[in-house]
Amino acid sequence: MTQLLSVFGSKPTFERAIPVGQRYLADPATLRRAFEGIFERKWFANHGPLVQQLDARLGEDWRGQATCVTNEGMAVMVGATALRFSGSVLAPALGPTHLTQGLRWAGLNVVLCDVDEDGWLDPAPPEDATASGWAISVPVGQSIPVALGERASAAQVPVLWDASRSYLSAQGYTPLRPNEEAVALSFNANQVLGGGEGGAVLCWSDARAHRARTARNFHLAQTFDRVEVRINGKMAEAPAALILAALDALPEFQAHNASLWKIASERAAGWGIFKLANPTGCQPTHRESLVISLDVEEARFGLDALQRVLQAEGISSQRFDGPVAHLASLSPSRWGPAAYPNAHRISQTHLELPFGAPVSIESMDRICSVLDLIQVNANRIASRLG
């Protein structure tokens, strides 16, 4: 192999670093029309017509009632309020940072559980008598499983599903207990439906939806229940315009993602030290990320070295250990490989790579070529960087 990796002195594959995150936007003309409409109406915030439209559209798509909010963290805060969580809540040791943080802002004591090999909350003990609810992060690309909902039902606790990374696969979900479940969504720019920032809470009963809608604002006219602590968590018209336009363009985004995935999955057949994470049952058009796992023993180098090599090539990457580090900083005595072995293993082996709008078909091919090259140069990387 005569080709060199940039980390060993060659030119980077990409001059401008390709970011992680889907960053889709609808076409400029559509967005321009949407913003001109806002300017004409001069209704920029406070439950404007586009937010009402988005609430209705999401409600229709999910066959529930949607409450759009500022961002995904706010969705967790409002969702926990809607479900009347109190005291302790079970949450995964490996999941998005905003989930555990949102629960803590809601005044809850977060009791961490390990995840299973697929990244699902593995509540242990599952019938923790002190937990008033479960907050379950839906692993990227996964649909919400009935089985876990049934376990929560048996434990008689409400469930907040965080589907911030799996909008497409989770969308068909029908809750087992409409009054005891809610879903938190993200419209951060890195998700497939991006509003810059944004989030939503899906509920399936009037009682829960009324609490969510009341919790997100301070307005008398938008008070539908007695909610002890409220916040300005309203979505403004600008993100609503972006998300509505993205919903219309979603088939186009999905088709691009499916094409990217096809390339990666074909090229992955030749990889030995990497494995492409392939969520069970995820439809081709529901791909929302590109995650690889590294066989650390076989490679003899870890994620730090791999990220360094990728960064030198202009390929950004994102580890799954943000929450891990956060939780470790909050509770060092409780954190460690022994406490949450699966979460720890995933955090040390899985890496998210660029996917979505910033990645062209040609770019994906080049990213895969870099992975090929890393594989060929594994010994050298291990001896120099490992």
Added chain:
Amino acid sequence: MNTVSATRRTIHELAALGGSMLFSTVKPIGQLSVPDPQQFFALLDEVRSNGVYSGNGPMVELLEQRLCELHDTRYCVAYGNASIAIVGLTQILSGGRKGEIILPAFTYTGLPHLVRWAGQMPRFADVDPSIHALSAATVQAVIGPQTTGILAVHQVNAPADIDGLTALADAQGIPLFFDSVHALYNTWRGRPIGGHGRAEVFSLHATKMLNGFEGGYVTTNDPEMDQQLRNMRNGGRAINGNVESFGISGNLSEFHAAFVLAGIEDLPAACGRNKDRYERYIAGLKNVPGLTVFPYPQGPERLNYEFTLVEVADDLPLSRDDLLEILLAENTRTRAYYSPPVHLSPHRPSQMAAPSLPVTEGLAKRYLQMPMGELVSLEDIDQICDLLRLVLLHADEVAHQLHLRRGSKS
């Protein structure tokens, strides 16, 4: 902005008494500025070209620079909205210690809720009658060992007692911070509001002086506070990308930042237009007995003239709330100014103490917050003033008719 229908000639034409509304489009109390669309669309193109839509992108960075210049502070950290900023800032300043935050009750309904989100208990102090805001004396009366912070609110007509509160906070070793949402552009002793206490919080909500659809920011001169605020808004993520502390989802998106940037140059002119509106109210209500426009201070300080407050005498046949009902019926968003006060609001967090605050409670009965901002023309104000003159000229009859209508409705 030609939204005015025929002037009221008789009281029977009042919408509150069954007539049609004076205004065909709503007359709000806030600013609702619209920047030059072409300028915004040019920035939108830039956002698209940058390929960064949130997470402290180039537009947010540029906005923070511009806001530092506006406030003459070293640091500015943009947030998704002012509520999130106050929650995050309160958490930082209390350092995780549970306790009480001292705040006024003569303010907006949400403030004690934000304190609760930050795990603190609100403790209300009365306000000084001359400034409608906290002073050292009113805070001293409630300060105690459980106090974890002082959250003072600048009013549109006057800042809080900055000198007194700063001296008190320093002496007691308690962090002082400000909700400065209504003091944007205002100066105190010739310098912009923004650099006092540990930090000050401003809003970019559409009804405020700078329109970002939604949004907020915090100003400070403290480098450590700046870094803490940045980590906080990014979910506790430090510069190295690792989550190292407790944080919140608080990023302002690039789209919001671009919208503010497109309009920020117009800020001085917008304040000038507000001054014109305020002066129009003064002229229009000059000879209306029982109504007095609350005066902005005269002098060298820069003011935003964001609100026009009208004091209603308590010896009129019509109460402040009667006049409010009449103005609301005409399709205005006139408000009873900070009424009820927060500590008496039915929507306050229930665990809070509701002490007697005589000055606050007295002020909360007095003022109407009049229609203002970019959607209110000088002609609209003439119409509102004419209407109030007509109503008060026939105050006894209007009061009687309102009474009859309420009786028939009930």
